[in-house]
Amino acid sequence: MTALPLISLRSVSRTYRTDGVAVTAVRNVSFDIAQGEIVAVMGPSGSGKSTLMNMIGLLDLPSEGAVHLEGANVAELSEDRRSSLRARSIGFVFQSYNLLARHNAIENVALPLVYCGVSRKERLARAEQTLQAVGMLHRAHHFPRQLSGGEQQRVAIARALIASPLIVLADEPTGALDSRTGAEILALFAALNRTGQTIVMITHDPGIATQCRRTIRLHDGELVSDETVAELLPRRSAAS
Amino acid sequence: MTMLQGFQIALHALRLNPLRSFLTMLGIVIGVASIVTVFAIGSGAQLRLQEQIRSIGANVLMITPGAVYQGGVRLKDGSKLTMTEGDVQAILEQIPEIQAAAGSLAGTAQVIHEGKNWNTTINGTTTGHFMVRDWQLASGRYFSGAEESGAGKVVILGSTVARELFAAGDDPIGAQIRIMKVPLEVVGVLDRKGPAQDDVAFVPLSTAKLRFLGSASNINRDSVAYIIAKVAADGQMAGARAEIESLLRQRHRVPAGQEDDFKVQDPAAAMEAQQGAIRTVALLLVAIASVSLLVGGISIMNVMIVSVTERTREIGIRRALGGRMRDIRLQFLCEALVLCLLGGAIGVAGGITLSMTVARMAGWVTSIDSEAIGLALAFSIATGLIFGFYPAHKASRLSPIEALKTE
Numbered sequence: 001m002t003a004l005p006l007i008s009l010r011s012v013s014r015t016y017r018t019d020g021v022a023v024t025a026v027r028n029v030s031f032d033i034a035q036g037e038i039v040a041v042m043g044p045s046g047s048g049k050s051t052l053m054n055m056i057g058l059l060d061l062p063s064e065g066a067v068h069l070e071g072a073n074v075a076e077l078s079e080d081r082r083s084s085l086r087a088r089s090i091g092f093v094f095q096s097y098n099l100l101a102r103h104n105a106i107e108n109v110a111l112p113l114v115y116c117g118v119s120r121k122e123r124l125a126r127a128e129q130t131l132q133a134v135g136m137l138h139r140a141h142h143f144p145r146q147l148s149g150g151e152q153q154r155v156a157i158a159r160a161l162i163a164s165p166l167i168v169l170a171d172e173p174t175g176a177l178d179s180r181t182g183a184e185i186l187a188l189f190a191a192l193n194r195t196g197q198t199i200v201m202i203t204h205d206p207g208i209a210t211q212c213r214r215t216i217r218l219h220d221g222e223l224v225s226d227e228t229v230a231e232l233l234p235r236r237s238a239a240s
Numbered sequence: 241m242t243m244l245q246g247f248q249i250a251l252h253a254l255r256l257n258p259l260r261s262f263l264t265m266l267g268i269v270i271g272v273a274s275i276v277t278v279f280a281i282g283s284g285a286q287l288r289l290q291e292q293i294r295s296i297g298a299n300v301l302m303i304t305p306g307a308v309y310q311g312g313v314r315l316k317d318g319s320k321l322t323m324t325e326g327d328v329q330a331i332l333e334q335i336p337e338i339q340a341a342a343g344s345l346a347g348t349a350q351v352i353h354e355g356k357n358w359n360t361t362i363n364g365t366t367t368g369h370f371m372v373r374d375w376q377l378a379s380g381r382y383f384s385g386a387e388e389s390g391a392g393k394v395v396i397l398g399s400t401v402a403r404e405l406f407a408a409g410d411d412p413i414g415a416q417i418r419i420m421k422v423p424l425e426v427v428g429v430l431d432r433k434g435p436a437q438d439d440v441a442f443v444p445l446s447t448a449k450l451r452f453l454g455s456a457s458n459i460n461r462d463s464v465a466y467i468i469a470k471v472a473a474d475g476q477m478a479g480a481r482a483e484i485e486s487l488l489r490q491r492h493r494v495p496a497g498q499e500d501d502f503k504v505q506d507p508a509a510a511m512e513a514q515q516g517a518i519r520t521v522a523l524l525l526v527a528i529a530s531v532s533l534l535v536g537g538i539s540i541m542n543v544m545i546v547s548v549t550e551r552t553r554e555i556g557i558r559r560a561l562g563g564r565m566r567d568i569r570l571q572f573l574c575e576a577l578v579l580c581l582l583g584g585a586i587g588v589a590g591g592i593t594l595s596m597t598v599a600r601m602a603g604w605v606t607s608i609d610s611e612a613i614g615l616a617l618a619f620s621i622a623t624g625l626i627f628g629f630y631p632a633h634k635a636s637r638l639s640p641i642e643a644l645k646t647e
């Protein structure tokens with residue numbers, strides 16, 4: 001237990017104040033994520049999953065408690081430093097893909113490297129490799145509108161992976177896809193995880209969640225369960 | 241993100257909407273083009289005036305005929321030649337500040353040498369004329385005393401006339417030319433003094449009277465059309481002028497209270513005043529052109545604000561992928577700068593084209609100096625920075641989470 005967790009949340013709360021009304025989207029949540037894990041985050045709509053994800057992804061800061069990335073309290077970093085960490089250490093995948101419509105696939109994939117100060121030549125070379133890894137190299141010069149939803153999501157995953165991030169954060173990555181395409185995307189995530197990539201994935205689909213070894217459940221902003229299959233199974237067998 | 245990447249992103253964004261980009265920069269294009277054109281025409285006009293001032297010579301006073309009364313009726317200035325050779329003599333002898341003076345009669349005529357002929361100004365004068373105007377000879381000599389008093393058949397050519405009548409290797413000195421059928425020997429060719437000045441042929445005043453203008457009814461034996469006089473020093477101009485005025489009033493018996501029948505002018509001072517006027521008008525026009533730049537800048541700001549709103553989601557994506565606030569600001573600032581620089585470059589090209597067209601069609605002298613171009617470009621960069629800053633700043637301040645939520 002000496003290994004430092006990649007991410008650690010300690011009594012994290014996030015309260016929004018609009019027109020004097022306070023809404024606590026995340027309440028007193030604590031957990032760690034270790035290198036190499038794949039975690040599903042589940043919960044009903046409005047339970048605070050995206051809010052939690054934004055804090056893990058350094059897009060937002062907790063109102064109370066602390067988020068640590070590799071031991072560093074992210075609230076103590078400057079805004080610029082958090083941005084740079086997002087470029088190098090975090091890979092976002094969104095439900096609606098969020099590709100830049102006016103750039104083709106390879107330019108979209110290369111985009112995070114612009115903010116890592118990588119030269120154009122190297123950016124494009126690495127984008128090609130990453131597109132190859134998600135099976136989209138043949139669409140490198142297509143624009144998002146020329147791609148199907150599943151293809152766009154693959155390109156978006158390539159973009160999330162290009163800077164070799166510590167963690168990939170996916171907010172309902174299959175939410176806009178049919179079940180077959182969704183399964184393919186999920187298989188891609190599973191394959192990535194087998195290579196050691198840490199992944200946190202928000203999902204509504206219990207079927208998807210069962211494929212992740214660990215599932216965190218939220219309700220009304222509170223953590224209601226945190227189960228790891230690999231941990232439970234041996235315990236169960238030990239008990240029986 | 242580097243400046244270069246900022247420009248690359250900006251160019252990419254602007255290329256996607258070329259018509260809108262062009263319309264956005266139109267104000268800058270017009271403003272810069274006007275500034276360049278106004279500068280080109282203004283400095284062309286100044287150059288021309290400066291040349292004229294130089295060609296007159298330093299500290300020169302010019303005396304021309306003034307009002308003449310005949311039976312109580314005031315005739316137009318210059319309708320009668322009121323100055324005489326006697327006046328020239330008196331000015332030279334009685335006013336100590338005057339170094340040189342000469343009277344002139346002038347008209348136009350055809351000058352012929354072998355097959356070539358050229359229409360030019362014939363100026364009958366004395367060697368003093370060249371002294372007053374500091375006009376040196378390129379070759380040959382001035383008129384001799386005998387030629388001046390005895391209506392010698394000699395001529396001194398301005399460089400334009402020499403060039404028109406003689407082939408490049410030909411020495412005009414000693415050659416015979418003809419003016420109004422009178423054969424004259426070329427004794428001198430003058431230095432160049434400026435395109436407007438060099439197109440002239442000088443003959444002795446006596447020659448002009450006897451052989452060319454003698455029959456003209458409004459000319460006395462003694463008359464000259466105008467007198468030019470050189471004052472020894474700059475500080476003596478006003479004094480010399482007053483002395484000439486009182487001397488001539490006395491000589492011409494102008495009754496007290498009546499207008500002079502002559503005018504004493506300081507042509508260089510008059511032209512300098514004109515130069516000042518040109519500068520004022522040019523400045524005014526530049527000020528008007530700057531308003532166009534201002535309008536152009538506001539139009540850029542307007543379009544940039546719309547663009548930031550339209551691209552809020554893009555901004556959110558870029559922030560999520562690691563773009564810092566300053567990267568976003570740089571991106572939009574670069575866009576405004578590219579718009580202004582491109583507009584400025586098109587404006588400079590347009591301004592140069594326009595002023596060259598004006599030069600050709602209206603025959604004005606225009607001069608395009610790098611200073612005006614630099615100034616115009618500096619103006620457009622400043623416009624881009626000033627009017628691009630607010631939208632860029634606004635873009636950088638957007639919350640990435642909120643930006644990602646927009647459609």
Ligand SMILES: Nc1ncnc2c1ncn2[C@@H]1O[C@H](COP(=O)(O)OP(=O)(O)OP(=O)(O)O)[C@@H](O)[C@H]1O
Pocket residue numbers: 016017018023024025043044045046047048049050051052
């Ligand atoms: N910017 C905000 N201002 C005020 N309240 C907010 C804001 N963002 C989220 N909330 C509130 O916080 C709560 C949690 O929102 P969040 O988006 O994290 O839910 P979620 O679990 O991702 O839901 P879904 O499954 O629908 O995406 C909701 O009640 C929401 O209304």
Ligand SMILES: [Mg+2]
Pocket residue numbers: 049050051171
């Ligand atoms: Mg959500």
